[in-house]
Amino acid sequence: MQHTPVLLKEVIKFLDPRPGEFIIDGTIDGGGHATAILEKITSRGIFLGLDWDKNILDSARKRIAEIRNSKSEILNTKIVLEQGNYADLPDILKRQKLPKADGLLLDLGFSSEQLESSGRGFSFEKDEPLIMTYSEERHPVAQILRELKENDLADVIFQFGGERMSRRIAKAIKERGKRKPIMTSGELAEIVRSAVPKSYERGRIDPSTRTFQALRIYANDELKNLEMALQNLPNVLKTGGRAVIISFHSLEDKLVKNYFRDYAKAGKMEILTKKPITVSEEEIRANARSRSAKLRCAQFTRSAANT
Numbered sequence: 001m002q003h004t005p006v007l008l009k010e011v012i013k014f015l016d017p018r019p020g021e022f023i024i025d026g027t028i029d030g031g032g033h034a035t036a037i038l039e040k041i042t043s044r045g046i047f048l049g050l051d052w053d054k055n056i057l058d059s060a061r062k063r064i065a066e067i068r069n070s071k072s073e074i075l076n077t078k079i080v081l082e083q084g085n086y087a088d089l090p091d092i093l094k095r096q097k098l099p100k101a102d103g104l105l106l107d108l109g110f111s112s113e114q115l116e117s118s119g120r121g122f123s124f125e126k127d128e129p130l131i132m133t134y135s136e137e138r139h140p141v142a143q144i145l146r147e148l149k150e151n152d153l154a155d156v157i158f159q160f161g162g163e164r165m166s167r168r169i170a171k172a173i174k175e176r177g178k179r180k181p182i183m184t185s186g187e188l189a190e191i192v193r194s195a196v197p198k199s200y201e202r203g204r205i206d207p208s209t210r211t212f213q214a215l216r217i218y219a220n221d222e223l224k225n226l227e228m229a230l231q232n233l234p235n236v237l238k239t240g241g242r243a244v245i246i247s248f249h250s251l252e253d254k255l256v257k258n259y260f261r262d263y264a265k266a267g268k269m270e271i272l273t274k275k276p277i278t279v280s281e282e283e284i285r286a287n288a289r290s291r292s293a294k295l296r297c298a299q300f301t302r303s304a305a306n307t
Helices: 008-015 032-041 054-070 086-095 112-117 141-147 150-161 166-179 185-195 209-219 222-231 250-265 281-286
Strands: 022-025 046-051 078-083 101-107 237-247 269-271 294-300
Touching: 008 032, 008 101, 008 237, 008 294, 022 032, 032 046, 032 054, 032 101, 046 054, 046 086, 054 078, 086 101, 086 222, 141 166, 141 209, 150 166, 150 209, 166 185, 185 209, 209 222, 222 250, 237 250, 250 269, 250 294
Parallel strands: 022 046, 022 101, 046 078, 101 237
Antiparallel strands: 237 294, 269 294
């Protein structure tokens, strides 16, 4: 399943990529946003695309190669694709001998390909090895469930998933783990569903939704990586550079909002989205997973001392 780029028109509007500019897509996913960006920066531009997931990056590389060969206007565009984490962008720019960028896009959602065909247990609708990590360097969730104490596991599920039944769920997970290690996503989903009332959320969402989200965020250190990326913005973007960030979780959105606000108070940034941009009903109907997306954009002001 091909990843559907979220808020594509809004991304292009606020990122505003122009001919000859250097744009970074720090979460390239299936390459949907990247394709639209490449069409705007044309042959004189530079594009850097990152993804932590090697398989996702390989898919994006193939798609971009096909598009590059079919569009003469981007045939000579400098395109750099690298497996890496956007938290490490200053080091990546240095290693690739690239300057500060005119624009940075971070789409913090995970792709349909990861959910449907990664085989890593991201989906509670499948019975796959319980890994849930983007990088092989991270500890799989199956190991995390064995190693975390019950109270710590409950805290993770509550903090990163907003799950009010976190104590009951953590208790059920640890009790089951004592009898037999939990090794697949199907097993975990079954345990979570059995731990909550049958009328849970009145059937509006699968009972496993928030637990799976919380464990994915924790396993990949997603909030820490986002905070590091936000701290690094002055070392990644030039004066006039624009940061566009799409979040899908309230904690992510809060981090982006607070960092943009603090940069603005310090006179370093102008916030271009006074309120977050959300998806239309039409886009939600076409892509239900986009419903919680929030886009924020800010630009380093020309008076900022970007050091």
